[in-house]
Amino acid sequence: TQAPVNVTVTGAAGQIGYALLFRIASGQLLGADTPVKLRLLEIPQAVKAAEGTAMELDDGAFPLLAGIDIFDDPKQAFSGANIALLVGARPRSKGMERGDLLEANGGIFKPQGEAINAGAADDIKVLVVGNPANTNALIAQSHAPDVPAERFTAMTRLDHNRALAQLAKKLGVAVTDLKKVAIWGNHSATQYPSVQHAEVNGKNVAETINDQAWLADTFIPTVAKRGAAIIEARGLSSAASAASAAIDHVYTWVNGTPEGDWTSAGVVSDGSYGVPEGLISSFPVTAKDGKYEIVQGLEIDEFSRQRIDASVAELAEERDAVRKLGLI
Ligand code: NAX
Numbered sequence: 001t002q003a004p005v006n007v008t009v010t011g012a013a014g015q016i017g018y019a020l021l022f023r024i025a026s027g028q029l030l031g032a033d034t035p036v037k038l039r040l041l042e043i044p045q046a047v048k049a050a051e052g053t054a055m056e057l058d059d060g061a062f063p064l065l066a067g068i069d070i071f072d073d074p075k076q077a078f079s080g081a082n083i084a085l086l087v088g089a090r091p092r093s094k095g096m097e098r099g100d101l102l103e104a105n106g107g108i109f110k111p112q113g114e115a116i117n118a119g120a121a122d123d124i125k126v127l128v129v130g131n132p133a134n135t136n137a138l139i140a141q142s143h144a145p146d147v148p149a150e151r152f153t154a155m156t157r158l159d160h161n162r163a164l165a166q167l168a169k170k171l172g173v174a175v176t177d178l179k180k181v182a183i184w185g186n187h188s189a190t191q192y193p194s195v196q197h198a199e200v201n202g203k204n205v206a207e208t209i210n211d212q213a214w215l216a217d218t219f220i221p222t223v224a225k226r227g228a229a230i231i232e233a234r235g236l237s238s239a240a241s242a243a244s245a246a247i248d249h250v251y252t253w254v255n256g257t258p259e260g261d262w263t264s265a266g267v268v269s270d271g272s273y274g275v276p277e278g279l280i281s282s283f284p285v286t287a288k289d290g291k292y293e294i295v296q297g298l299e300i301d302e303f304s305r306q307r308i309d310a311s312v313a314e315l316a317e318e319r320d321a322v323r324k325l326g327l328i
Contacts, residue, residue: 004035004066006121008081010112011088011130012040012070013049015236019243020085021053025062028247029083030254035066041077041088042070074115081120085246086112086140089130099321102135106327109136113143120147125290127249128154129242133187134266134280135318141268141280142328149278153253153292154266156183156191156282158238158245162226163193166219167205177201182284182295183264184273184304185311186318191282192307193223197298216303257286262295273300273308279315 007024011017017040023029024036038057042050047070054068071077078084090104109128116124124147128137133154141152160183164175171177179199184192195215198205206215222229230238252263262284269275272283272294284295300308322328 002034004037005030005082006037006039006080008039008041008077008084010041010074010077010084010086013042013046013053014088015239016087016129016242016246017050018053019240020087020246021057022060023243023247025057025060025065027062027064029250031251032064035064037067038065038069039077039079039081040068040070041074042072043088044072047072074112075119078112078115079119081116082123082125083250084116084120084124084126085250086126086128086136087130087246089136091131099325102132102318102322102327103325105130105132105136106139106322106325109139110143110327113140116140117144117146123290124151125250125253126152127246127253128152128266129246131187132318134282134315135322137266137280138278138319139322139327149268150291152268152280153249154187154280154282155242155246155249156187156264156266157249157252158242159183159187159191159193159223159226159282160264161241161245161248163195163219163223166222167195167198167200170209170214170219171200171205173200178205179261180284181205181264182262183282184284184308185282186315187266187282188311188314189224190311190314191224192304192311193220194304194307195219196301196304197284220307252287253292254287254290256288262286265292267292267294270294272296273298275308275312276316279312279319281312281315 137154168175180197182194195205266282269279271277275281285292
């Protein structure tokens with residue numbers, strides 16, 4: 001049998017952690033042949049709650065779960081990590097300015113980036129879920145100079161999945177009938193869920209829907225503001241759907257995208273599509289041989305151009321703000 005893969009999860013005692021850890025333990029992150037060892041990172045006050053989750057993981061008697069260790073020190077938690085899911089972050093509290101939010105998160109993602117640099121396994125793959133996810137990923141990446149930059153990614157797969165679900169409903173088809181939907185830019189309200197290249201059973205989605213007003217005024221804001229709608233309905237932010245998207249992001253990264261389709265992920269820009277090099281922005285991406293690659297050569301129409309530029313401008317502002325704060 002295969003040696004266990006070390007999976008480090010931060011924010012393990014939180015809502016997303018509670019949904020995520022059981023899916024990892026059951027083999028859905030890496031596949032049914034791969035045993036996993038969990039390394040949970042929490043702040044000291046939440047270690048006890050993480051221990052409670054670990055007790056329940058034990059009680060699942062998962063055949064693939066080879067061990068659970070709990071830490072409050074990032075250096076230990078990331079030691080030997082093959083996969084790191086950075087879920088724990090500092091939420092925006094009432095009256096908090098963006099600079100304060102970025103600074104608080106810098107205090108989390110800088111030491112985590114350093115710890116990954118110091119002790120993670122050579123094949124480390126990092127997914128940042130904790131918000132502001134793209135910029136938190138940039139902070140961590142910039143403190144891990146010995147790790148190839150492309151190993152740091154930010155999650156927009158939940159936005160991608162939300163877009164698939166909305167389109168499938170509108171068209172009366174299964175999500176599996178849809179291909180080439182894309183999320184561009186920041187995981188925030190400025191994100192651009194694009195159907196410009198999307199296909200439904202081989203036909204262009206925009207032409208099939210034939211309702212530009214619905215696409216611009218209903219579809220895009222529904223996807224971009226879905227997080228707020230979930231909070232309004234549930235009284236709590238998205239958790240199981242976010243965990244599910246994190247599973248999808250890593251599973252795809254390791255196992256690849258199907259021929260003729262792509263997915264969406266926040267990855268380090270190489271300057272493609274006018275997105276400044278180094279920003280961690282969402283793009284349409286394919287995965288092959290354990291690598292995400294930005295889909296190249298797409299024609300970008302005028303509507304898409306404006307939407308992409310607006311979201312990328314926000315990312316550049318966030319980068320400038322964390323640079324000013326000395327966080328990158
Ligand atoms: P919770 O508040 O339930 O859990 C967060 C956990 O992180 C807490 O247990 C806390 O103790 C822990 N934590 C805080 N600082 C830490 C540190 N330095 N090291 C380790 N652990 C630390 O939040 P939850 O609902 O689980 O959401 C987690 C994050 O995901 C939030 O930042 C949230 O905004 C973000 N989300 C991102 C999404 C995305 O699509 N990228 C969607 C869902 C979610 O909103």
